Amino acid sequence: MEHILFVDDEIEIAAIVKELLEEEGYKVTCLHSPTSVIKNVKNHTYNLILLDIMMPNINGFDLCKSIREITDVPILFLTAKTGMHDQIKGLNVGADDYINKPFSHEQLLTRINAHLRRERRSKTPVKNITYKDLTLDNSRHELQYKQEAISLTNKEFKLLEALMSRPGQIFSKDHLYEIAWGREASGQTHTVTEHIRNIRARIQTIKTDSEVIRTVWGVGYKVE
Numbered sequence: 001m002e003h004i005l006f007v008d009d010e011i012e013i014a015a016i017v018k019e020l021l022e023e024e025g026y027k028v029t030c031l032h033s034p035t036s037v038i039k040n041v042k043n044h045t046y047n048l049i050l051l052d053i054m055m056p057n058i059n060g061f062d063l064c065k066s067i068r069e070i071t072d073v074p075i076l077f078l079t080a081k082t083g084m085h086d087q088i089k090g091l092n093v094g095a096d097d098y099i100n101k102p103f104s105h106e107q108l109l110t111r112i113n114a115h116l117r118r119e120r121r122s123k124t125p126v127k128n129i130t131y132k133d134l135t136l137d138n139s140r141h142e143l144q145y146k147q148e149a150i151s152l153t154n155k156e157f158k159l160l161e162a163l164m165s166r167p168g169q170i171f172s173k174d175h176l177y178e179i180a181w182g183r184e185a186s187g188q189t190h191t192v193t194e195h196i197r198n199i200r201a202r203i204q205t206i207k208t209d210s211e212v213i214r215t216v217w218g219v220g221y222k223v224e
Helices: 011-023 034-043 060-068 084-092 105-122 154-165 173-181 190-203
Strands: 003-007 027-031 048-051 075-079 097-100 129-131 134-137 142-145 148-151 213-216 220-223
Touching: 003 011, 003 034, 011 027, 011 105, 027 034, 034 060, 048 060, 048 105, 060 075, 060 084, 075 084, 075 105, 084 097, 084 190, 097 105, 129 154, 134 154, 142 190, 154 173, 154 190, 154 220, 173 190, 173 220, 190 213
Parallel strands: 003 027, 003 048, 048 075, 075 097
Antiparallel strands: 129 134, 134 142, 142 148, 213 220
C-alpha cells in the first residue's frame, strides 16, 4: 500500500483529504505541525508528500527544501497562494507540482495518481546516457563530467534525459513539460524555462568551456 504524507495546519481540510485518499486505497499520515515533519520523514518511508505553504513557524517553501535533502519522492503543494511567483518558487525549491485551493477531488486524485505512476515507472532500471564528455547517471541521479558531478532533482533529470538521449533534436517547451510533468503544459511552460536556467547554472559549476543546452529561439531547446 502506497503511503502519503499530508502536512497542513488546517485540521478540517486534512481530515477531508485523508478520507478521500484512504477511500482510494492509500495509507495516509497527517501532520498539523510543520516542526515535526523533518524528524517524521527521516523515520518513515513515504511514496508522496502533500504540503501546504502558509503554516505557522515555518513556511512550506523552506520545509520543502529541507525535505528534498532527505528524499526524492514527489512533493505536491496544495495552497491558496495562486500567484505565478509563488508557483515558480515552489518548483524551484524542489516541488513536483502545485495545486491551487480550492481544488476538486477529481483534480487532486488525478495529479496524485499521475505522479505515483511515474514514480513506479522511474524504478525501472534505465541505462546511463553519455553525450561527448557528459554522463547522466541514472542510479545516482546526477550529471558527471570528468571527476566532478552535480546532483539533479527529478524534473531536472527528466529534462536532461530527454535532451541528451536525442542530441541535435529540438524539443519545444510544451513537449519538455509533458515529458517531465506528465501532462499538457496548459500555459505552464515558464516552469520549463526556470528549470533549464537552473540546469545551465549548475552545469557551469563543473563545465565552463561550452554551453550544453542551446536555445533555439521561438522553438525550444536542444543539446549540441
